[in-house]
Amino acid sequence: xxxxxxxxxxxxxxxxxxxxxxxxxxxxxxxxxxxxxxxxxxxxxxxxxxxxxxxxxxxxxxxxxxxxxxxxxxxxxxxxxxxxxxxxxxxxxxxxxxxxxxxxxxxxxxxxxxxxxxxxxxxxxxxxxxxxxxxxxxxxxxxxxxxxxxxxxxxxxxxxxxxxxxxxxxxxxxxxxxxxxxxxxxxxxxxxxxxxxxxxxxxxxxxxxxxxxxxxxxxxxxxxxxxxxxxxxxxxxxxxxxxxxxxxxxxxxx
Amino acid sequence: xxxxxxxxxxxxxxxxxxxxxxxxxxxxxxxxxxxxxxxxxxxxxxxxxxxxxxxxxxxxxxxxxxxxxxxxxxxxxxxxxxxxxxxxxxxxxxxxxxxxxxxxxxxxxxxxxxxxxxxxxxxxxxxxxxxxxxxxxxxxxxxxxxxxxxxxxxxxxxxxxxxxxxxxxxxxxxxxxxxxxxxxxxxxxxxxxxxxxxxxxxx
Numbered sequence: 011x012x013x014x015x016x017x018x019x020x021x022x023x024x025x026x027x028x029x030x031x032x033x034x035x036x037x038x039x040x041x042x043x044x045x046x047x048x049x050x051x052x053x054x055x056x057x058x059x060x061x062x063x064x065x066x067x068x069x070x071x072x073x074x075x076x077x078x079x080x081x082x083x084x085x086x087x088x089x090x091x092x093x094x095x096x097x098x099x100x101x102x103x104x105x106x107x108x109x110x111x112x113x114x115x116x117x118x119x120x121x122x123x124x125x126x127x128x129x130x131x132x133x134x135x136x137x138x139x140x141x142x143x144x145x146x147x148x149x150x151x152x153x154x155x156x157x158x159x160x161x162x163x164x165x166x167x168x169x170x171x172x173x174x175x176x177x178x179x180x181x182x183x184x185x186x187x188x189x190x191x192x193x194x195x196x197x198x199x200x201x202x203x204x205x206x207x208x209x210x211x212x213x214x215x216x217x218x219x220x221x222x223x224x225x226x227x228x229x230x231x232x233x234x235x236x237x238x239x240x241x242x243x244x245x246x247x248x249x250x251x252x253x254x255x256x257x258x259x260x261x262x263x264x
Numbered sequence: 265x266x267x268x269x270x271x272x273x274x275x276x277x278x279x280x281x282x283x284x285x286x287x288x289x290x291x292x293x294x295x296x297x298x299x300x301x302x303x304x305x306x307x308x309x310x311x312x313x314x315x316x317x318x319x320x321x322x323x324x325x326x327x328x329x330x331x332x333x334x335x336x337x338x339x340x341x342x343x344x345x346x347x348x349x350x351x352x353x354x355x356x357x358x359x360x361x362x363x364x365x366x367x368x369x370x371x372x373x374x375x376x377x378x379x380x381x382x383x384x385x386x387x388x389x390x391x392x393x394x395x396x397x398x399x400x401x402x403x404x405x406x407x408x409x410x411x412x413x414x415x416x417x418x419x420x421x422x423x424x425x426x427x428x429x430x431x432x433x434x435x436x437x438x439x440x441x442x443x444x445x446x447x448x449x450x451x452x453x454x455x456x457x458x459x460x461x462x463x464x465x466x467x
Contacts, residue, residue, distance in 0.1 A: 018439070018443055018446075019439055022439060022442060022443075049450070050446065050450075053446045053449045053450050053456060054442060054443075054446045056446075056449055056456055056459065056460055056463075057442055057445040057446045057449060058413050058442070059463055060394045060395075060397070060398060060445065060449075060459065061398065061409040061410060061413040061414060061442075061445070062413055062414050063324075063328065063391065063394075063395070063463070064395055064398045064406070064409075064410060064414070065410040065413065065414020065415065066285060066324050066327060066328065066414065067320070067324045067395060068410060068414075069285060069287070069290070069414075070290055070320055070323050070324050070327075071320060073287050073290040073291060073294070074290075074294060074316070074320060077291060077294060
């Protein structure tokens with residue numbers, strides 16, 4: 011370190027208050043006799059003042075930067091939160107609506123209601139060349155169901171349509187056990203004559219409903235619903251199946 | 265965001281006079297005065313960035329004025345800052361040679377009771393040049409000098425900021441940084457004189 015550097019270092023230490031009393035007095039003595047040294051001291055002092063001014067400016071800039079960042083984050087959050095709130099609001103409305111529909115469906119579903127809303131009476135069609143004076147058909151068409159049963163019992167060799175009409179007559183007179191027996195005879199896979207099988211299945215489902223056997227009704231309607239070739243496939247809808255499932259739950263799988 | 269406490273004028277002056285300038289006091293100044301003062305700049309040919317820069321300069325100047333006991337409390341802080349902002353912005357417009365006739369008329373018609381703080385902004389150009397000089401010293405020098413002379417940190421606390429081997433190396437660097445700045449001022453005596461005047465506000 012040359013003499014000039016030594017002097018500069020002493021001057022900086024002098025300004026920084028790092029000299030002992032003796033050292034400080036020695037520097038002051040040198041200063042009093044050296045204009046160049048006085049000028050250097052003055053400039054060093056000014057440089058320190060400049061650094062302090064720079065420090066203050068940097069601090070203010072830094073605080074402002076923090077504030078702007080915080081404001082930007084707050085704005086960003088305020089954009090995200092309303093979106094999330096809207097989303098939650100719509101989700102809550104949807105959940106409420108779904109819950110309301112579910113509760114309504116659960117409360118309003120019953121065998122009687124399902125039957126009433128979906129049951130359509132069977133209509134007998136007379137084949138070409140057939141005797142129009144068939145007693146079972148005539149009595150069925152006039153809704154004389156007791157007589158249909160009597161006619162059926164009096165018939166020595168009933169055909170599948172006679173079985174179906176008799177089953178319908180039992181169903182209409184609330185003799186569900188007998189109706190179920192006759193329908194089952196028609197849908198029995200061992201029966202070589204499969205005519206009226208689809209009709210029997212469909213009306214057996216309603217008989218089970220009327221007889222409060224919802225699980226069995228659900229099972230048979232499910233078979234129709236999943237078979238697009240079934241004669242009554244179009245009559246068994248998604249909503250009917252949904253309500254049958256609810257009914258099966260309500261009836262604890264009976 | 266940290267909570268910004270509210271200061272009365274008296275409390276703010278007392279706070280700013282302390283050795284270390286409080287960040288909360290700076291936030292208080294921004295929260296309370298930036299809106300009105302930045303509008304003034306924007307409404308008089310200034311951009312948003314001009315408003316930011318001028319307000320920052322006004323705040324720095326105000327804190328320095330308070331620390332040097334030049335704020336006598338003859339007007340409220342709000343009025344004082346407004347005057348400082350007006351003079352600083354007009355000075356900046358003149359510097360840019362963009363002062364239009366409208367501003368000159370406005371200047372002539374200004375409220376005569378407004379505090380004349382023109383002397384406080386007279387040396388702003390020399391201050392800005394010296395600030396640019398410090399920028400030119402480089403990042404390490406700036407960190408060391410600001411930490412030592414503004415933040416009053418001891419050498420052992422500055423050491424980790426610049427990752428030097430030991431305090432002696434750091435002392436040598438500080439010496440060189442300050443000497444560099446001194447030489448810059450020495451090479452431009454007129455600037456040094458103006459800067460000195462600006463710091464003492466002509467007194």
